Structure formats: C-alpha cells, structure tokens
Amino acid sequence: MKLVDVYRGDRVESSHFGHIAVVDSEGKLLYSVGNPKRATYARSSVKPLQAIPVVETGAADHYELSEQDLSLCCASHSGEAQHTDRVLTILGRAGIEDSSLKCGTHIPHAHDTYKNLIAAGKDLTPLYNNCSGKHTGMLITAKHNGETLEDYYLLSHPVQQRILKAISEVTDFPIEKIEMGVDGCGVPVHALPLERLAYGFARMARPDSLGEDRAKVANRITTAMMKYPEMVGGTGRFCTDFMKAANGRLFGKAGAEGVYLIGDRETGLGIAIKIEDGNGRAVYPAVLETLSQLGFLDEEQINSLMHHYRPVLKNARQENIGELVPSFTLQTC
DSSP, rough: EEEEEEEEEEEEEEEEEEEEEEEEEEEEEEEEESSSTTTEEEEGHHHHHHHHHHHSSSSHHTTTTOHHHHHHHHHOOOOOOHHHHHHHHHHHHHTGGGGGSOOOOOOSSSSSHHHHHTTOOOOOOOGGGGTTHHHHHHHHHHHHTTTOOOTTTTTTTTHHHHHHHHHHEEEEEEEEGGGEEEEEEEEEEEEEHHHHHHHHHHHHSSSGOOOOOHHHHHHHHHHHHHHHHHHHTTTTHHHHHHHHHHHTTTEEEHHHHTTEEEEEETTTTTTEEEEEEEEGGHHHHHHHHHHHHHSSSSSHHHHEEEEEHHHHEETOOEEEEEEEEEEOOOOEO
C-alpha cells in the first residue's frame, strides 16, 4: 500500500509503499495499512526491549545508571560529545575499556564530530557508532553477571539469549518463530510480524500485563527515553524532536531500513511502521500522518514537527523544488 508520495514541483515523481499496524495493549489489531503481519526485522526500533535485561539483571543499579544513561542504552545516537562522553563514563564505572565495544565503525551522524576528528588527526572508533550505547548496556550486563565480554555480541551468549527471551515475552510471540539475522552493528536482529512489534510497544506503554516487576522496568525505560530524548537521537534527529513535542505521552524509536515503533501511554496503543523499500526518508512523514489521523498530536505539535512531516526537497543550489507528502488512510480492522 502506498504511504508517501514524492513531489517534484506539482508532479508525483516517486512513491514509497509500506505497512502499518496499530495494536492495543490487549493485542487487538485496531487499524492497519498494507500487511500488518509482514515479517519485519525490528532493527534498532526494538532497542527499548533490548534494554530490559540491563535493568532486570541488576546491572543498571549496580553501575548506577542515571535516566540519561538508560536512555542512551536505547539510542541510535548522533555521536555528539553528549553521547560519547556518557558511553565512556558508563564503561569507566564498570571498569571496561571502550575497545571492548564490538559494534564496528561508521561515520557519525553529527558531521561536526566527524570534521573535528579529521582536523585532530584522530581515527573513528566504535565509540562513535550510533549503537555504542546499546552495546555498552550489553557489556555492563555481561560484566555484572560474570560473563565473557569478548563474545557478548554472539547469539549464543547469555546476554543475547536474555534479550531474545525478553522480546519473545513482551511481544507474546513464540521464541522459536522469531527469525534471526545479524544487525548492522553485529548483534542479533529479530524478525517478527509487524503487529507483534506494535503489541510489544503497546505493552511497554501500558505494561500492567507484564507483571509487577517487569512493568516497573518498562516504565523506567520509557520514562528515561521521554525525559531525555536527546540521548536517544541527538540534535535535529526525529526521535529527539518527536518525543520532545509529545511531552511525555509518546515514545518512539527508529530502525534502519524504514522501521519505526511507537508507544502511547495515554491510550496504551502501539504502532509499527515499515517502509517496503527501506528508504528512511518516508518513515517520518508516515509516522506523523499516522499520529495525526489517530488524534495523538495537536496542531501546535504537528506544526513544530513540520520539517519532518512534509520534508522539503532541495536541489544543489539549496532551492526548494518539491516535498514528501503522506498519501494513505488508516483502515479500521
């Protein structure tokens, strides 16, 4: 199903197709577009669930993780100093060298960070990987449990087995049916039906059905994300801008290849979106159009996010020559 049109002038030049599932905290599919059962690698969107064992094992308390620290464990951060300094601080408290990070390297989202590294003659390290916060959470969990650090990223490691179990339990999807792959940062990645991913975020938003202890963990994680959204993304990033605008009601997390998951604390609904061609430029217009149709954001909030909702296309002269426009209607199930 078509989700977003790309206009050049007055003509639609391209279109992005995709799928949406909106599920309540009881697991009922309320609205959809396309195929809500499409098996989808959650990618980084599932990081809030991957953070559950960091808290449940006691590692978060043992190493005195603040709310900012816990939010960073859920991040696909920009590699700004506010992120990398905090990673180093957490690892330092645990007595772990940053060379233990197995997330690999890439150019950070924050271009100024990269320019400064080049100017200083320094090399990129895994510290600047957008997933270094998540990997830090994994490392301190292994350290706290007396487990090996050098292979924490492998599916066979207890760290990854705890994550797999938590994802299965929160999404209420059989562990043996979760399809496994390898994520861009080297850790296991999990494929589930889109509506099960939405259900997982619905339960994170209204976690009573998870049991008293896990409900406290879920609230702790999502509160940290919403209170310190700059840790989840960074300056100018959608996750950060969106959660700031949502003002403690909604939490969301982007994933590579056009995935986005959202939880709404007020209604207990979860939303999962997948852009079929994996192009991330279509995700945020689709997210905001979904929230607009559901009435979860008011006009003022939408207007503050308009540069994400209707992204402008520019040419090489930085002239406005088009825009992305959502083109779908949620269907009642």
